Amino acid sequence: MNFxxxxxxxLKATLSSFSGLAALPIVRNDFVVKRHLLTDHQLNTAxxxxxxxxxxKGLYLIAVGYFAGGAPGAIAAWLAVVTPAVLVIPLLISARxxxxxxxxxxALRTIVVASAGVSLSATLPLSADALINLPLYGIAAVSLVVxxxxxxxxxxxxxGASMAxxxxxxxxxxxxQS
Amino acid sequence: xxxxxxxxLSSVFFRIGNFTFGGGAxxxxxxxxxxxxxxxxxxxxxxxxxxxxxxxxxxxxxxxFSTASGxxxxxxxxxxxxxxxxxxxxxxxxCLVTVGFDSWSRNRFFQGAIAGAxxxxxxxxxxxxxxxxxxxxxxQHMLQTVLILLxxxxxxxxAHWSPIVVLLLAxxxxxxxxxxLE
Numbered sequence: 001m002n003f004x005x006x007x008x009x010x011l012k013a014t015l016s017s018f019s020g021l022a023a024l025p026i027v028r029n030d031f032v033v034k035r036h037l038l039t040d041h042q043l044n045t046a047x048x049x050x051x052x053x054x055x056x057k058g059l060y061l062i063a064v065g066y067f068a069g070g071a072p073g074a075i076a077a078w079l080a081v082v083t084p085a086v087l088v089i090p091l092l093i094s095a096r097x098x099x100x101x102x103x104x105x106x107a108l109r110t111i112v113v114a115s116a117g118v119s120l121s122a123t124l125p126l127s128a129d130a131l132i133n134l135p136l137y138g139i140a141a142v143s144l145v146v147x148x149x150x151x152x153x154x155x156x157x158x159x160g161a162s163m164a165x166x167x168x169x170x171x172x173x174x175x176x177q178s
Numbered sequence: 179x180x181x182x183x184x185x186x187l188s189s190v191f192f193r194i195g196n197f198t199f200g201g202g203a204x205x206x207x208x209x210x211x212x213x214x215x216x217x218x219x220x221x222x223x224x225x226x227x228x229x230x231x232x233x234x235x236x237x238x239x240x241x242x243f244s245t246a247s248g249x250x251x252x253x254x255x256x257x258x259x260x261x262x263x264x265x266x267x268x269x270x271x272x273c274l275v276t277v278g279f280d281s282w283s284r285n286r287f288f289q290g291a292i293a294g295a296x297x298x299x300x301x302x303x304x305x306x307x308x309x310x311x312x313x314x315x316x317x318q319h320m321l322q323t324v325l326i327l328l329x330x331x332x333x334x335x336x337a338h339w340s341p342i343v344v345l346l347l348a349x350x351x352x353x354x355x356x357x358x359l360e
Contacts (some may be wrong), residue, residue, distance in 0.1 A: 014237045022340075048283070049275050052292060055268035056202035058238040066233040071273070078269045082225050084237030085245040085261055092246050094226060098244035099227065103353045109314060110352025111230035111345050116310040117330030118341045119272065122217050123303040126200060132231045139294055143301025148308055151216050154208040155193050158298050165294025166287065174290075 001037060001071040003076050010061055010080035017058070027064060037068040135174040139164055182219055184252055188259045190217070191244055195264030196271070199292065200299025203239035206232075207306025209243070215309060219251055222313050233345050241265055322357055 009030050017023035022046075031038040035110060038046075046067065050060025065077025098104045131137050139161050146157055168174035182190070194212055198205040206229070213219045220228075228250060234245035241261060248260030273283055280287055314323040326348055333339040333347075 017236065019301055045279055046276070049272055049279060051201075052283070053268065053272050053275050054197050054199050054295075055205060055264075056238045056240045058202065059268060059272045063276040066273050066276050069287075072186070074250045074269070074273050078265065081238050081269075082241055082261055082265050084235060085241035087237075088231050088242040088246045089249050090256060091235065092227070092249060095227060095231060101354070102356075106355065107349040107352040108226045108230050109319070110322070110348040110355075111233070112222075112226040112310055113314055113323050113326045114234055114330035114348030115229060115343050116307050117305060117327045118334045118344055119207070119310075120307050121280075121331055121335035122201075123300060123307070124335065126296075126303070127300050130200070130293070130300050131294075136293060136297040138299040139297040140304075143298040144304050145301075147211060147302055147305035153216075154211055154302065155197050158198060158208075158295055159293040159297030161296070161301075162291040165297065166290040169286070169290035169293070170219045174293075 003069070003072055006065060006073055007080050008074040010077050013061065014058075016082050023058070023061070027061070031044065031068060032156055038064065042067045074106060080083050128129060133175055135163065135168045137154055180218060181251060182217070184214055184255060184259055186222070187219075187248060187252055188254055188263045191248070191260045192263040192267065195244065196267040197241070198302070199295040200303065201307075204302050205240050205301040206243050207302050207309075209304075211309060213247065220247075224250060230345070230349070234342060235354065239356060318357065321353075322355060326351065 006123045010027075013023035013026045013030070016026055025157055028040075028043060032040055032043055043064065046063035049063045050057045053059065061081055062074050062077045065073040065075075066078075069074070069076060095104070099108075115165060127140075131140055143157055143161055147154065191209070191210055194208045195205060198208045210229070210296045214222060214225050216240045228243055228246040232246055235242040241264065244264040245310060246256070246259040248256035250256075253258070311323065312326065314320075330348060331346050332346045334341060
């Protein structure tokens with residue numbers, strides 16, 4: 001698979017989405033249906049990998065690139081996912097000039113509040129997926145309290161949660177996931 | 179505000195960007211807590227600017243947010259450093275997990291650790307929600323904050339509107355809605 005074509009196909013998918021897995025229909029159409037570069041099983045595996053690793057879920061595109069073109073394909077995918085991020089800088093330069101305008105300040109404030117609402121909506125399905133037994137509810141609650149009420153490093157809270165669930169699982173207090 | 183050095187900035191984006199489970203929203207939430215609440219590198223308004231613009235930039239929001247934050251804190255070098263340190267290690271990890279996916283996914287130690295990290299990311303998302311909304315739950319902004327919040331939840335969760343449309347609508351409402359106490 002040509003590196004440039006792979007980059008352009010993945011860039012098209014990235015540019016057409018504004019969050020998470022929104023580009024999935026385009027990726028499936030281009031890679032599975034039209035060009036047969038991937039099977040549905042490989043696409044599913046890529047999605048699971050994207051969900052199982054740290055960082056954005058959109059990184060499933062790296063696994064898609066890897067399946068389609070090996071290591072060079074993964075590099076093309078990395079370039080495709082980072083390219084659109086640069087577009088934020090002209091937006092930022094333009095918005096900073098107007099940030100003292102009270103109407104712009106109000107618009108920013110309402111966007112931030114709405115983002116909190118949108119994120120809360122996205123948290124609900126994630127919670128259903130992640131909190132599958134009582135000990136995990138406990139870990140989520142303790143993490144929430146620690147993150148809101150202390151200045152502890154978030155990384156240590158995440159690592160502590162991992163260690164706690166591992167210890168609970170090994171001691172038999174938490175069921176093993178299948 | 180204490181502006182970070184380039185290594186300090188890179189270190190925070192590297193650690194939070196590559197070790198936070200639960201997707202881009204959870205990672206941005208962790209970065210918000212680290213940059214605004216713990217280190218005071220920029221204020222809520224500047225965070226709001228980066229956050230809002232990253233949400234309306236196509237592609238991966240976390241990468242746009244990191245680039246915007248890096249640019250605001252250290253100019254072009256900050257933008258490049260933040261984007262590289264937040265994207266390269268996690269992409270390499272995706273490749274490694276893809277290669278060994280079958281054996282990784284059956285490993286019970288891996289499963290146990292991931293389950294805890296995902297539960298903590300739910301806590302991080304809820305903490306982020308509170309930290310985002312808390313500054314605006316005052317007498318001056320209470321009504322607007324509550325209505326925008328409820329409206330965004332109804333439109334995104336129940337009506338399944340695209341996040342970008344909800345955010346643009348909220349921006350338009352905020353642009354024209356002047357509160358009496360302002």
